Amino acid sequence: xxxxxxxxxxxxxxxxxxxxxxxxxxxxxxxxxxxxxxxxxxxxxxxxxxxxxxxxxxxxxxxxxxxxxxxxxxxxxxxxxxxxxxxxxxxxxxxxxxxxxxxxxxxxxxxxxxxxxxxxxxxxxxxxxxxxxxxxxxxxxxxxxxxxxxxxxxxxxxxxxxxxxxxxxxxxxxxxxxxxxxxxxxxxxxxxxxxxxxxxxxxxxxxxxxxxxxxxxxxxxxxxxxxxxxxxxxxxxxxxxxxxxxxxxxxxxxxxxxxxxxxxxxxxxxxxxxxxxxxxxxxxxxxxxxxxxxxx
Numbered sequence: 513x514x515x516x517x518x519x520x521x522x523x524x525x526x527x528x529x530x531x532x533x534x535x536x537x538x539x540x541x542x543x544x545x546x547x548x549x550x551x552x553x554x555x556x557x558x559x560x561x562x563x564x565x566x567x568x569x570x571x572x573x574x575x576x577x578x579x580x581x582x583x584x585x586x587x588x589x590x591x592x593x594x595x596x597x598x599x600x601x602x603x604x605x606x607x608x609x610x611x612x613x614x615x616x617x618x619x620x621x622x623x624x625x626x627x628x629x630x631x632x633x634x635x636x637x638x639x640x641x642x643x644x645x646x647x648x649x650x651x652x653x654x655x656x657x658x659x660x661x662x663x664x665x666x667x668x669x670x671x672x673x674x675x676x677x678x679x680x681x682x683x684x685x686x687x688x689x690x691x692x693x694x695x696x697x698x699x700x701x702x703x704x705x706x707x708x709x710x711x712x713x714x715x716x717x718x719x720x721x722x723x724x725x726x727x728x729x730x731x732x733x734x735x736x737x738x739x740x741x742x743x744x745x746x747x748x749x750x751x752x753x754x755x756x757x758x759x760x761x762x763x764x765x766x767x768x769x770x771x772x773x774x775x776x777x778x779x780x781x782x783x784x785x786x787x788x789x790x791x792x793x794x795x796x797x798x799x800x801x802x803x804x805x806x807x808x
Contacts, residue, residue: 531644532591536583538805539633543576543626546798549726551776553734553754554783555794562780563745563789567623575626578619579633582612586634590641601642601662605634628693629795635659635697636802652705652803660700667694684740688748692740693792701799707736708800720768722801727776728768729800730793734758739792746788754783754790 547569550557561568585608593604609630616626639658643650671685671694684690696703711732715725733739735758742751757779765772783789 531640532584532587535587535637535640536580538802539583539637540576540580542633542798542802543579543629544573545722545726545801546629546794547572547576549723549730549797551773551780552727552730552794552797553776553779554789555791559777560780560784563784563787567620567625571620571623572625574619575616575623578615579612579626579630582608582615583633583637585612586637587641590638590643591645592641593638594642594645598642598658598661599664601638601658602635602666605638609634626795628792629798631693632697632701632795632799633802635662636799638662650806652709652807655803655806656700656705659697663694663698666698667691670694680744681740684743688743690738690740690743693795696796701796701803703733703737704796704800704803707732708796709804712800712804715768718768724768724773726797726801727773730797731758731762731772731776733793733796733800734790735762737790737793737796739790741791741793742788746786750786750788753786754788757782 547556548558551559552562555562556564556567556569556572558569586605589604589608590601593601596604612630612634613627616630617623636655636659639655639662640650642658643654648654667685671682671691674682675686677683677686681692681694684692691698708729712725712729715728716722720728735755739751739754742754746753761772761775761779765775
């Protein structure tokens, strides 16, 4: 839990920069920890490039470093807009997010490394800034509640209302009811809170190191997250394939065992062969680690 001061009370002048710096640093670390976690089936990690031919670990590092300065601005936006209604927060963030995306694409030569994760991180950083400015406690519950309140109605206005879908996200919603990253933020990261964070805590409590614990999280996310990246590459059948494979591994291998890690490596090869990349679940892996840091 991140302890906060009442912003109306006298406090050292560096308190405000500290919350901004801390949140930006955590979000930046989350991006790097995600890509370094190995072996993650189908996505870029230290072992291989997954089902990607156009990106490497170094691509993700350049992207994360380009995004890092903007994480400060997202947090400051939450502070500066704290007196506005919470449903104004997203509109305050969007122009900054678009500028940040441009820097990401410049750093990666046009490759989309973090666009989905960036949307979530912007909201998380801004929510933390808003809570700090309002003199409230920052923890998983309060932060996720602000994110949910700030994005209330997002699926209805940006997915359901578009009866003639143009983007992949709009098509997947109308064809399969998949809500994607919009649904995840509007729910206050329900998938992360229900399936990922409990597994992460359990693995750490069993003595697992961070990498092993996050691989357990990744496996849980592969089973439970309706990852639109998989649908984009392999149709709804691709999503169902990955979910079933993850379920079998979790049923037939032991928690935090060598056997399970070997099964993940084998699944990695199968997803590469099928050109399936669960990038949405990788994004939620980073969010899981970040949210856990707030309740330590």
